[in-house]
Amino acid sequence: MFHIVLLLGAGTSAYSQLQPLMDQYHLNGLAINPAYAGSQEALLVELYSRNQWVGFEGAPRTYTLSMHAPMRNRRVNLGIILLGDKLGSERETGVLLNYAFRISLGRGKWSLGLGAGISNLATDLNALRYTDQGDRLIQDIQKSVLLPEFSIGSYYYTDKFFAGISMPLFLSYHVNDKNGQRQMYFRPGEATYMLTSGYHLILAEGIGLLPSVLVKAIPGGPAQLDLHCHVILREKVWFGAGIRSNGTLSGLFQVQVNPQFRIAYSYSYELSELSSYQHGSHELYLQYRFRYRLDVMSPRYF
Secondary structure, three states: OOEEEEOOOOOEEEEEEOOOOOOOOOOOHHHOOHHHOOOOOOOEEEEEEEEOOOOOOOOOEEEEEEEEEEOOOOOEEEEEEEEEEEEOOEEEEEEEEEEEEEEEEOOEEEEEEEEEEEEEEEEOHHHOOOOOOOOHHHHHOOOEEEEEEEEEEEEEEOOOEEEEEEEOOOOEEEEEOOOOOEEEEOOHHHOOEEEEEEEOEEEEOOEEEEEEEEEEEOOOOOOEEEEEEEEEEOOOEEEEEEEEOOOEEEEEEEEEOOOOEEEEEEEEEEOOHHHHOOOOEEEEEEEEEOOOOHHHOOOOOO
8 A cells, every 4th residue: 555656767667565654653553563453452443544745736645444353362363454545646445454463471462463455556547647648658557456465563562661563565566667567576675664662651640651653664765763752641631742754743632532432633744845835734543442341441552
C-alpha cells in the first residue's frame, strides 16, 4: 500500500510499498506491526482517517478499519485490517489478516506477528494529465490489478513501556514501461523498517507523561524520526506535541470518554516548500473496546 515512485532506470518504474505518515502510531499499532494484534487484551475495533496536505490537488487520503483480539488460550492473537488509500490517480483498497503469537517475558509480554492479504490497485486514467492523446504508455497502463501483501513484526510491552520493530507491506513491484505490466519482487534493501518505542512516566497524582518515538528507515536512504510527547490528566484527557525530522510539527489530543471508547485527533503542518500550497494534515482515530472480560478494563496507554 501507499506507494511512491522511484526511477530506477530506463524502461521501468519501481514502486515501493510504504505506510502513511501517522501521528497516532502508538494507538493504531496494527497498521504498522502485525505483532500488535491482541496486545490490548480485549476485542478492539478501530477507525482511522488521515487527510494529508489539505488544499493540495491529488494529496494522499488514507483510511483504515481494524479489529483484533486475543483468542481463548491468550497466546494466539488474531486481527484484520481494511485499508484504503488515494494518491493522485492511484486508488488502493486491501485487506490484511494478522496473526501474532505472544508469550510472557520478564515483566511484560513479547509477540511475533505475520500479516498476509491482498490489495487492489486501480489507476484512474481520467485523473491523468497528458498532452499526447496517443501516448502508448498511457494506453498500456493496467487500470486495475490485484497484488499480494505481507508484513512481519515483533512487539514487547509492559504496563509502562512498549517497543516494536516491523517490516510492513514489504513486497514491491515494478511497471514495465514497454507493456505496462506490474511484476512483484522482494528486495530487503528497498523495504521499509519501522521501530517504535515509548514509556509512561508518573509525574504526580493524576498526571502522567508518555514520550514516544517512531523511526522509519529504508536501507541506503535517510531515516525519518518522529518524536512525540503526551501529557495525561486523570487517565482521561491527553494533549501533546510532536516533531518529525522533515520539519513537520504536530498537535495531539485524546479523550478517554469512558473505559471503552476513545477518540484522538491530531493536526500537523509541514514547514517546507509545500507549506505555500497546502493547509496541513488532519488525523482522526476512534477506538471501541468491547467489555467481554472484567479483568481487562484497566486503562491502557498504548
